[in-house]
Amino acid sequence: MRIISVFALAALFAACQSQSDNGTVFGAYATADCIAFDDEDMESMPMASAKAAPMMRNSMAAGGQLEDAVEQDVTQRKLIKNGSMTLVVDNLEQTRNDIVGLIEKHGGYVSNEQYSNWEHTSSYNLTVRIPCDNFDGFVAEVEAGKGKIESKSVYINDVTAEYIDLETRLNTKRSYLERYKQLLKSAKSVQEIVSIEDKIRMLEEEIDSTVGRLKYLTNQVEYSTLHLQIRHDDANFDPHHPDHGQGFWQRFSQALSSGLRGLVDFAFFLVRIWPAWIIILLVFEAIRRAKRKNED
DSSP states (O other): OHHHHHHHHHHHHHHHHHHHHTTOHHHHHHHHHHOOOOHHHHHHSOHHHHHHHHHHHHHHHHHHHHHHHHHHHHHTOOEEEEEEEEEEOSOHHHHHHHHHHHHHHTTOEEEEEEEEEOSSEEEEEEEEEEEGGGHHHHHHHHHHSSSEEEEEEEEEEEOHHHHHHHHHHHHHHHHHHHHHHHHHHTOOSHHHHHHHHHHHHHHHHHHHHHHHHHHHHHHHHHEEEEEEEEEEEOTTOOTTSTTSSOOHHHHHHHHHHHHHHHHHHHHHHHHHTHHHHHHHHHHHHHHHHHHHHHHO
């Protein structure tokens, strides 16, 4: 009975081996999944069959490693995360200093800062660069601080495809550059040297441009950008109050100036239509002469 089972297992392995020789990858996985070897069968099967089982297990392990590699590539996507936020506060300077402290705490920096002061409002506009891993934590701390969040938006741009394409093009161009440099060493005529050097120059320029783009994308991925406005509004502002806004004489002066500008614009308009004035004068003169003839 043991001899029959050994021959049966040997026949099954031979059939599966022929499927593997024909290039059918699925056959190997099906064999590994469908046939189970116990210790007793492993001792009694021929040497070739005993060696085949570890090979099939190695094949399954290689497939698992391939899946893990694909999954790792997916998790290493290149994502650019940016956002904007408007924060309305009571104490502008204190809030600005607190937020700068938060930026330094999270390893970021302020790349641009603008201050504006109008009659009823003053504000700081900050362009903040924060490491991508600390971006969400920084935004959460700003939201938890003093002030009212008037607006907030976060947007993500996936540049994985562009990044991979640039890296592939860069490797290809570098490979061609090496080939052209080897050809330059064996060039014999001046025409060949000039032609190859021109190709090398073009490739080096394209490589520099591609490297620059990759560096830019890497910086954008590693550091997120947040456009943050910190604003203070004057709660007591009244546009009709003489201490805020324009009083009577200021409005009177502006109305006078506006009327004078309107008069000047009207005069220029009359000058611009001078051909119409000539036509009107000619028509008027013709009518006057016609009346004089009728009177005679």
